[in-house]
Amino acid sequence: MRMTELIQKKRDGHELTKSEISWMIDNYTNDQIPDYQMSAWAMAVYFRGMTKTEIADLTMSMVASGVQIDLSEISGIKVDKHSTGGVGDKVTLILAPLVASFGVPVAKMSGRGLGHTGGTIDKLESIHGFQVEQSQTDFVKQVKEIGISVIGQSDDLVKADKLLYALRDVTATVDLIPLIASSIMSKKIAAGADSILLDVTVGSGAFMKNIDDARLLARTMVDLGNAVGRKTIAVITDMSQPLGTAIGNRLEIAESLAVLQGGGTADFRHFIAEIAQIMLSLAGLEKSIDEILANLSNGAALAKFKALITHQQGDFDELVNTPIHETKFSKIVKSQKSGYITAFDALAAGKLAMSAGAGRAVKSDSLDLDAGIHIFKKIGDKVAIGDPLFQIFYNKETFDVVTESQILLDNISISDEKISINDILEIIK
Known part of the structure; x- marks a missing residue:
């Protein structure tokens, strides 16, 4: 051959x-x-x-190129979750302990951020002392003991994907749905979960810019998972505006902590509960939204988050007492119009946070874990002239905050008509 x-x-x-x-x-x-x-x-x-058969064969050949995680020692149905990425996407930080609080084991490997999209592992590393690396033995042991572990992806997992992704990145072949699907699903299958929840984001802040492409990617991945005996469901979620009110590693940890303490915005809590409901159903557990929201306010999910942090050497007390570290500089950008927010471009927001130091342009870039953006107003909110729209936190003296913030401001639309958007656009089984 x-x-x-x-x-x-x-x-x-x-x-x-x-x-x-x-x-x-x-x-x-x-x-x-x-x-x-x-x-x-x-x-x-x-x-x-590529045909469906080719994509399936490619996926399983990639799975075979590295180690495969054996989670059989852990009792119960193990459910994994993957997001295709976005701006302010701290869902895993809240969802994993929330699901674990209902007795469903969560053994999750997560990645780092690149470009305007954030990575769960980078966010967890902003917690003082938190260790994102574990051996497979310790990984399984921790899930058996406390029901949850979130670690970085093993270098030995799906070796072919690391090589192929790096190649695609420099040959203008990243945005290929067959290769995106096989890349994601090979890692999910190799990670050993019984069932998989896929969050396929769509909009300006996502890799999928339109609903048709998002739907095709979701359908392809769901079919791949189900074909190899992993019950798989995809949700298509809106990424036209940032998720939640924080962008940046430490800032997103602080927002996650607030939600796990029963705070945060009502719409964000409800979105998390909807995702959790689907993830729990994949484990054979049917819970109402109210029951799920209760675990965000009664301390059950927070207790799992604390266990996760302390078992991986993170300083939970320091996090609670000092959730946000001050940066040298900050700037509040105010509205120049009155009306309702009708657009808050996620891509522009993500690029601004990246320029401030919260993201990487290339994998070798270092991160400022305290840099980022806090958002005061989002789509559907009413504003008056002079109301704060967002605040930038940064330490880089060379950062041109006036020019950079104006770009985001220009991508925030305000009109007399109030609109609303749905976070979950479709569910694909």
Whole structure:
């Protein structure tokens, strides 16, 4: 078998066999296929696409390229959750302990942020002392003991995906639904959960910019999960504006803590409860929204969050007593109009937070864990001239806060008509 033959076959629109895909992934992972040939294949996929069978075969070949986590020691149905990313997306920080508070084990591996999208692991590392790395043995042991663990993705998990993603990133083939789906699902399947909840975000702050693409990606991933015996459900959620009221690592931890203490905005709490309801149902547990909201106010979810932090060497007392560290500089940006917020562009907000130091332009960039944005008003809120819209926190003396904040301000629309948006747009099973 030769790689040139597989490139030509896909270039001409033909379906690759399971053995051909397995051979390709195995040899690429073992440095027997050069990047330039894999790049040519990815570009052929860009123009010709992949069949459902090809995507499934690619996914499972990628799963086989690294270690697979065995969660069989943990009793009960293990449910995993993945988000395709967004701005202010701290859902896992609240959802994981909330679900665990109902006795459903949560054994989750999460990633870091890149560009305008934040990463759960970066946020957890803003908690003093928190350890995001664990051996597989300790990972399973912790879930058995306290019902929850959230760690960084193992370097040995789905080795082919790390190589292929890095290649796609520099060859303009990132936004390929077959390759996005196989990338996400190979990691979810290898992580060992019995059931999978997928949060597919759509809008300016997401990778999927329109509902049709989001729907296609969600459908593809749900079919992949179900085909290999993992009960899978996807929710398509709105990312046209930031999620919650905080963007930035320490700021999002503080907002998450507030929600777990019974605070936060009512609409955000309800959104989390809706997601939790679906995740619990995947574990065979049916709970009402009111029952789920109760665990956010009665201390049950907070207790799981505390257990998670302390078991992974984080300083919970310091977090509670000093939830936000002061930055050298901050700026409040006020409204220049009266009316109702009708747009608060998530991408512009994410880019502003990244420029302030809260995100990475490339993986090697260091983060300012205290930098970020607090949002005072969102879509549907009434504002008057002079009302605060958002506040920027930063430490970089070279940060041009006036110019950068104006870009976000220009992407906030205010009119006389009040509108509302739904956070959950569709559920795909």
